[in-house]
Amino acid sequence: MGIRVGILxxxxxxxxxxxxxxxxxxxxxxxxxxxxxxxxxxxxxxxxKVCSVAxxxxxxxxxxxxxxxxxxxTDLPVQTPEMAKYFNVVDSFDTHARIPExxxxxxxxxxxxxxxGIISVGWDPGMFSLNRLYANxxxxxGKDYTFWGKGVSQGHSDAxxxxxxxxxxxxxxxxxxxxxxxxxxxxxxxxxxxxxHTRECYVVAEPGADLKxxxxxxxxxxxYFADYDTTVHFISEEELLREHGxxxxxxFVIRSGKTGWNxxxxxxxxxxxxxxxxxxxxxxxxxxxxxxxxxxxxxxxxGCKSVxxxxxxxxxxxxGAELRRSLL
Amino acid sequence: MGIRVGILxxxxxxxxxxxxxxxxxxxxxxxxxxxxxxxxxxxxxxxxKVCSVAxxxxxxxxxxxxxxxxxxxTDLPVQTPEMAKYFNVVDSFDTHARIPExxxxxxxxxxxxxxxGIISVGWDPGMFSLNRLYANxxxxxGKDYTFWGKGVSQGHSDAxxxxxxxxxxxxxxxxxxxxxxxxxxxxxxxxxxxxxHTRECYVVAEPGADLKxxxxxxxxxxxYFADYDTTVHFISEEELLREHGxxxxxxFVIRSGKTGWNxxxxxxxxxxxxxxxxxxxxxxxxxxxxxxxxxxxxxxxxGCKSVxxxxxxxxxxxxGAELRRSLL
Numbered sequence: 001m002g003i004r005v006g007i008l009x010x011x012x013x014x015x016x017x018x019x020x021x022x023x024x025x026x027x028x029x030x031x032x033x034x035x036x037x038x039x040x041x042x043x044x045x046x047x048x049k050v051c052s053v054a055x056x057x058x059x060x061x062x063x064x065x066x067x068x069x070x071x072x073x074t075d076l077p078v079q080t081p082e083m084a085k086y087f088n089v090v091d092s093f094d095t096h097a098r099i100p101e102x103x104x105x106x107x108x109x110x111x112x113x114x115x116x117g118i119i120s121v122g123w124d125p126g127m128f129s130l131n132r133l134y135a136n137x138x139x140x141x142g143k144d145y146t147f148w149g150k151g152v153s154q155g156h157s158d159a160x161x162x163x164x165x166x167x168x169x170x171x172x173x174x175x176x177x178x179x180x181x182x183x184x185x186x187x188x189x190x191x192x193x194x195x196x197h198t199r200e201c202y203v204v205a206e207p208g209a210d211l212k213x214x215x216x217x218x219x220x221x222x223x224y225f226a227d228y229d230t231t232v233h234f235i236s237e238e239e240l241l242r243e244h245g246x247x248x249x250x251x252f253v254i255r256s257g258k259t260g261w262n263x264x265x266x267x268x269x270x271x272x273x274x275x276x277x278x279x280x281x282x283x284x285x286x287x288x289x290x291x292x293x294x295x296x297x298x299x300x301x302x303g304c305k306s307v308x309x310x311x312x313x314x315x316x317x318x319x320g321a322e323l324r325r326s327l328l
Numbered sequence: 329m330g331i332r333v334g335i336l337x338x339x340x341x342x343x344x345x346x347x348x349x350x351x352x353x354x355x356x357x358x359x360x361x362x363x364x365x366x367x368x369x370x371x372x373x374x375x376x377k378v379c380s381v382a383x384x385x386x387x388x389x390x391x392x393x394x395x396x397x398x399x400x401x402t403d404l405p406v407q408t409p410e411m412a413k414y415f416n417v418v419d420s421f422d423t424h425a426r427i428p429e430x431x432x433x434x435x436x437x438x439x440x441x442x443x444x445g446i447i448s449v450g451w452d453p454g455m456f457s458l459n460r461l462y463a464n465x466x467x468x469x470g471k472d473y474t475f476w477g478k479g480v481s482q483g484h485s486d487a488x489x490x491x492x493x494x495x496x497x498x499x500x501x502x503x504x505x506x507x508x509x510x511x512x513x514x515x516x517x518x519x520x521x522x523x524x525h526t527r528e529c530y531v532v533a534e535p536g537a538d539l540k541x542x543x544x545x546x547x548x549x550x551x552y553f554a555d556y557d558t559t560v561h562f563i564s565e566e567e568l569l570r571e572h573g574x575x576x577x578x579x580f581v582i583r584s585g586k587t588g589w590n591x592x593x594x595x596x597x598x599x600x601x602x603x604x605x606x607x608x609x610x611x612x613x614x615x616x617x618x619x620x621x622x623x624x625x626x627x628x629x630x631g632c633k634s635v636x637x638x639x640x641x642x643x644x645x646x647x648g649a650e651l652r653r654s655l656l
Contacts (some may be wrong), residue, residue: 267603
């Protein structure tokens with residue numbers, strides 16, 4: 001029998017977790033939990049039940065790890081500590097500023113129940129955080145840079161959709177190549193918001209809408225677009241669906257630092273992702289950490305952890321000797 | 329008082345460790361140990377003693393972690409298990425095929441004495457191994473690629489120097505750009521040795537030597553050059569010292585993998601290093617893991633570990649709450 005996994009929330013990420021579990025033979029999907037009517041939810045995996053979220057507590061003992069696939073704004077702050085009463089839990093909480101309080105809430109719940117919770121799993125926070133940490137400890141004298149994209153920003157796409165006369169929209173965040181090259185050269189440039197990323201918007205307007213006004217509203221929107229060079233393309237709904245239906249993303253974490261008695265030598269550490277599907281990649285990271293949560297709990301650990309607290313070997317189904325032989 | 333570190337072996341790497349310790353205020357250099365005559369060894373740090381390696385066992389209790397800076401061929405297989413009797417130890421053992429037996433030897437010694445040993449620390453093995461592991465657990469269906477360079481290969485440079493008529497030489501290993509681009513495209517190419525790297529040699533010949541013969545001997549040398557496209561440049565000794573005095577290196581670890589119910593989405597994870605000084609970068613990794621060795625031992629851990637077994641947070645002088653706030 002494999003590690004028994006539950007999925008709470010069946011949007012893009014929940015479906016991604018379902019797919020990722022199929023790629024990991026030591027894990028098995030036990031049930032999908034939803035706040036919708038379970039009878040109306042069709043999942044991909046044959047023979048796996050769909051349950052109401054209210055049934056979850058009753059399934060304590062049948063599920064080893066619950067993977068939470070809700071949103072960070074309102075779902076996870078409530079769901080992760082609640083589910084940690086019954087299961088080991090993994091989530092992708094990504095509101096950076098609120099991580100400390102979320103950590104404390106999950107920690108308290110998981111300690112009381114004797115479970116392991118791993119929060120903020122994904123790529124940023126997640127793999128990008130790990131790479132920032134590794135690069136910082138190796139090169140204490142240096143400078144960090146993070147670039148995002150090219151990829152779809154859900155938040156920025158939503159912001160455009162809220163403008164009157166906009167039927168649909170897709171916004172791409174794009175790192176500026178010359179800025180990336182300057183960082184890679186070791187020049188340690190100071191880069192403004194505008195110098196690091198551009199924003200490209202594909203907008204479907206309602207018939208008869210004032211395109212000039214929509215474009216002005218987009219490019220001057222505070223916080224979202226005003227500080228960036230923004231390009232707006234009006235396209236048809238067909239083109240949007242055909243050419244911009246995916247959810248790609250990615251980015252770069254770069255640290256540029258110095259070593260030597262007189263800091264005479266420069267080094268560049270770069271980690272990058274190019275992802276066809278942002279939610280499926282995040283899901284794949286969640287599933288690897290679900291394995292770690294289960295194994296740590298089996299060894300007697302409890303409480304909340306982040307990716308920074310997990311020894312990499314716990315993520316793999318292979319044992320230590322095999323990892324040393326094949327990957328070290 | 330900081331974590332008290334000893335250095336055994338004072339070549340390029342030992343000197344690099346000395347420099348790295350100065351960049352980490354929570355560590356202090358206690359002594360440098362040498363097999364040479366200590367009176368003849370001048371180190372960079374004021375007020376730190378140079379001792380004979382025979383004095384090391386007597387300094388048990390004065391040093392928290394010994395960083396071993398010898399070679400993998402003959403030094404480390406003996407020194408690391410020996411020093412683990414008295415200290416926590418960290419080494420950069422890099423003979424991939426012999427890692428399992430080295431691990432066992434250090435493990436036995438460290439368990440008996442109650443110390444922690446961390447072996448094969450550096451960038452390959454080391455940071456590259458970590459990145460292979462993380463990428464493999466996230467994308468179980470995929471393919472790994474490692475490219476090295478552009479950088480100086482000490483082994484290949486030495487091989488050229490052994491040819492009759494060669495006074496000095498420097499060999500650069502260079503990844504083939506088109507191969508890198510093919511991998512990054514997600515095409516999952518099968519690449520031969522020749523397709524992945526080229527070799528560029530800068531050779532100072534003895535006066536009157538037969539340059540044609542030297543070049544032939546280089547490009548046809550089995551194992552070292554015969555399987556590669558190799559370019560040989562004859563240059564003056566002055567030019568060699570002026571233009572090729574550094575020890576740069578680096579490389580790329582890339583995993584290309586698929587996710588989705590029908591593995592319809594492609595992802596590329598890439599980690600790369602561009603290093604002015606190979607030994608100083610390796611040394612900087614060693615020093616971060618020295619901190620981890622000490623902290624793990626303080627918590628009661630003992631035995632041998634590799635980078636795969638160390639939770640990233642142990643590498644940082646910052647505590648968990650600060651790391652979550654600043655890096656996650």
